[in-house]
Amino acid sequence: MSDHLAGGYDLAVFDLDGVVFLIDKPIPGAAEAVERLRADGTSIAYATNNASRRAADVATLLNGMGVSAESAEVLTSAGAAAALIAEHVPAGSPVLVVGAEALRGEVRDAGLTPVESADDAPVAVVQGYGPEVGWKILSEAALAVRAGATWYATNTDRTLPSPRGPLPGNGSLVAVLRTALDREPDVVVGKPQPALFTTAASLAKAEKPLAIGDRLDTDIQGAVGAGMDSLLVLTGVSGPADLLAASAERRPTFVSADLSGLFRPADQARVPAAEVDGWQVTRDGDRAVLTGSGDPVDALRLLCGVTWDGVPVANIAADSDEATKVLNGWGL
Numbered sequence: 001m002s003d004h005l006a007g008g009y010d011l012a013v014f015d016l017d018g019v020v021f022l023i024d025k026p027i028p029g030a031a032e033a034v035e036r037l038r039a040d041g042t043s044i045a046y047a048t049n050n051a052s053r054r055a056a057d058v059a060t061l062l063n064g065m066g067v068s069a070e071s072a073e074v075l076t077s078a079g080a081a082a083a084l085i086a087e088h089v090p091a092g093s094p095v096l097v098v099g100a101e102a103l104r105g106e107v108r109d110a111g112l113t114p115v116e117s118a119d120d121a122p123v124a125v126v127q128g129y130g131p132e133v134g135w136k137i138l139s140e141a142a143l144a145v146r147a148g149a150t151w152y153a154t155n156t157d158r159t160l161p162s163p164r165g166p167l168p169g170n171g172s173l174v175a176v177l178r179t180a181l182d183r184e185p186d187v188v189v190g191k192p193q194p195a196l197f198t199t200a201a202s203l204a205k206a207e208k209p210l211a212i213g214d215r216l217d218t219d220i221q222g223a224v225g226a227g228m229d230s231l232l233v234l235t236g237v238s239g240p241a242d243l244l245a246a247s248a249e250r251r252p253t254f255v256s257a258d259l260s261g262l263f264r265p266a267d268q269a270r271v272p273a274a275e276v277d278g279w280q281v282t283r284d285g286d287r288a289v290l291t292g293s294g295d296p297v298d299a300l301r302l303l304c305g306v307t308w309d310g311v312p313v314a315n316i317a318a319d320s321d322e323a324t325k326v327l328n329g330w331g332l
């Protein structure tokens with residue numbers, strides 16, 4: 001046991017996009033962080049909502065970016081969904097697959113029979129993102145669910161990141177069926193549901209897992225739901241203003257600018273912080289004033305103490321040049 005943050009945990013469960021890589025490029029320091037954790041004896045898992053790649057393909061992608069990964073360390077929402085269905089229906093049961101070939105493969109590997117028509121009497125419909133998903137297969141899914149099949153969604157991410165901007169994700173395609181059927185999916189597997197995290201922890205036989213993510217509304221909420229400590233890194237989607245405004249079920253245990261926070265003392269990342277070097281916050285009712293100077297993430301940790309206790313984010317003011325710069329930098 002060491003006093004650095006990661007030393008308190010036996011498993012690190014990484015989200016991928018915004019944590020380990022950004023779309024198609026590794027985030028600086030990610031490969032080194034994974035190697036250092038391995039050297040310290042910490043188990044590694046990668047948990048992704050993406051259902052369009054198989055675990056082995058994700059491992060290949062990561063290794064290609066210089067981030068070491070084995071297939072067995074990768075848990076996709078497709079793999080977890082197939083495993084979950086297999087737990088609830090007899091082996092060989094027909095399952096209607098709406099999604100990519102990767103999802104079909106996971107269903108087959110789980111001992112189930114992928115089908116493409118409601119006429120095959122599927123016991124379940126599993127829906128994950130696939131670029132070829134269209135009206136025809138969505139119609140079969142609607143018919144199957146209406147006939148009594150259990151509806152599983154691998155995840156409900158509304159958008160997918162792309163170099164050209166956000167594109168419709170599985171949540172947008174789930175919304176098509178939700179509208180047509182006027183009901184919700186029976187089971188959502190991916191984050192913010194806790195299943196990916198709890199499965200990763202049980203596969204690694206971890207007693208003290210740490211979830212690491214870039215999104216409060218998926219990664220951190222999933223970790224809170226799974227009863228796991230979590231680290232928010234500011235290299236992806238959620239930013240300081242989001243953290244200040246986070247509701248109780250979306251609050252991480254730690255925050256750091258990037259993965260290097262794993263190797264600094266835990267108390268320098270814990271959120272909220274009661275006091276930090278260089279910054280002071282004075283509260284007066286539902287208003288707060290930040291003054292001083294120092295590391296912006298320290299100011300953020302300090303301010304969470306007042307915003308999570310009822311001060312609206314809009315009521316934070318600055319009383320030093322550095323404080324003004326930091327608040328402006330966060331869009332406040």
Ligand SMILES: [Mg+2]
Pocket residue numbers: 015016017018019213214215236
């Ligand atoms: Mg992410």
